[in-house]
Amino acid sequence: MLQAIVTDIEGTTSSLSFVKEVLFPYAARELPGFVRAHGQRPEVRQLLDEARQVAGGALDDGQLVTTLLRWIEEDRKIGPLKGLQGLMWEAGYRQGDFQGHVYEDVPRRLREWKERGIRLYVYSSGSVHAQKLLFGHTRFGDLTPLFSGYFDTGMGGKKETASYAAIARELGLPAAEVLFLSDVRAELDAAVAAGLLAVCLVRGEGPEVDPGPHPVARSFDDVHP
Ligand SMILES: CSCCC(=O)C(=O)COP(=O)(O)O
């Protein structure tokens, strides 16, 4: 029997355009000033040092900012970049510069599934902090009470089978009792290889989605756990 649903964000609960046209440009605009103003805060310093290590060189802050801007442009899923983005988006949500986008079917179905006793989780490349901000500031209100937990790339990459096995272990559930929702075939392939159930969201926005062998849903209304 299905016990838990783990959902991706970008392209699944939320639109690609919100992430790519609102969140990423906001982070890119804020980054130079953020590093100047907050670069000495311990948690920011730590993320900058980790990013410098990933970049593989003794870059000064200016060179590092240039590298981080390129990573944003290339949509690289690099942990310290994702951590920095979350810290910058915090101000944007708090000031009301934007709200977290979720499709209208999402809160409705999440509530229904939770009421049926299904535990709900998020697994995204965005940091756990960024995930909570997004779901905490939607036009449907604060959706964070619906979720029992959040996972980011601290569990491993989203295209790696081991990440899904680790998530099932963390949930204390057999993998076959966990359903993963995503719009990216390689993520669904990895989840199924770990023994999870999987459904591919095809929201009809952005580049064509290849569902491969996975069942397709156009919205959460088509997901029948
Ligand atoms: C957590 S909000 C921003 C999403 C993000 O930064 C991202 O890279 C999207 O990754 P996903 O794994 O949700 O497709």
Ligand SMILES: [Mg+2]
């Ligand atoms: Mg996605």
